[in-house]
Amino acid sequence: xxxxxxxxxxxxxxxxxxxxxxxxxxxxxxxxxxxxxxxxxxxxxxxxxxxxxxxxxxxxxxxxxxxxxxxxxxxxxxxxxxxxxxxxxxxxxxxxxxxxxxxxxxxxxxxxxxxxxxxxxxxxxxxxxxxxxxxxxxxxxxxxxxxxxxxxxxxxxxxxxxxxxxxxxxxxxxxxxxxxxxxxxxxxxxxxxxxxxxxxxxxxxxxxxxxxxxxxxxxxxxxxxxxxxxxxxxxxxxxxxxxxxxxxxxxxxxxxxxxxxxxxxx
Numbered sequence: 001x002x003x004x005x006x007x008x009x010x011x012x013x014x015x016x017x018x019x020x021x022x023x024x025x026x027x028x029x030x031x032x033x034x035x036x037x038x039x040x041x042x043x044x045x046x047x048x049x050x051x052x053x054x055x056x057x058x059x060x061x062x063x064x065x066x067x068x069x070x071x072x073x074x075x076x077x078x079x080x081x082x083x084x085x086x087x088x089x090x091x092x093x094x095x096x097x098x099x100x101x102x103x104x105x106x107x108x109x110x111x112x113x114x115x116x117x118x119x120x121x122x123x124x125x126x127x128x129x130x131x132x133x134x135x136x137x138x139x140x141x142x143x144x145x146x147x148x149x150x151x152x153x154x155x156x157x158x159x160x161x162x163x164x165x166x167x168x169x170x171x172x173x174x175x176x177x178x179x180x181x182x183x184x185x186x187x188x189x190x191x192x193x194x195x196x197x198x199x200x201x202x203x204x205x206x207x208x209x210x211x212x213x214x215x216x217x218x219x220x221x222x223x224x225x226x227x228x229x230x231x232x233x234x235x236x237x238x239x240x241x242x243x244x245x246x247x248x249x250x251x252x253x254x255x256x257x258x259x260x261x262x263x264x265x266x
Contacts, residue, residue, distance in 0.1 A: 040091065
């Protein structure tokens, strides 16, 4: 890989990822695949960069008091179980199958991302009763359906560990659409969660394989700076147009990856 070009590309991706809380794996992995890294090598490096990007963004979001720490820790417990399992079992899957699965997930995420309403439903009373966790954060009230949350975030974690996508692209729609959490809080909270999920998933990968640490450390500088820049933009700007743009990018990447896999068989 051309290090100079890689630094620029991964800086931009990290900025986009931290601005939307998606983690960045949905873009990190395809770029690494185009640079001729194997799928398993790409997912390992991606998970490392997701962690760096997320933790960088967290430093900025924490100052603005946008991270719901309690919600993040509870969701992350079950996400991490899935993430380690996904990373540990990744060597059992055919890379071609993983690429096709990854492309399908990209398209699904794109559709959800473009449909997500980024403003909380004002005046709507949070649901109460058995299985609902009542939350009050930054003078905003919402409820979390725990019985649905646990299996869904486990699956999000498993897919993130398996495919190196961080999980934010799956959890962001869940938090905004199902839990009625305002977008900025969802994005900030997701940035914290995806960084932890990525580290756990990376641990699962490293049980079976090694990683190009030189490349990972070089790109981590770009990821950290991109995380800072993206978080600043997210705090100051509405995310609607950014979400739609990311959705279209996901679809384009999915089409390119699927076409390449079907033509080359690798």
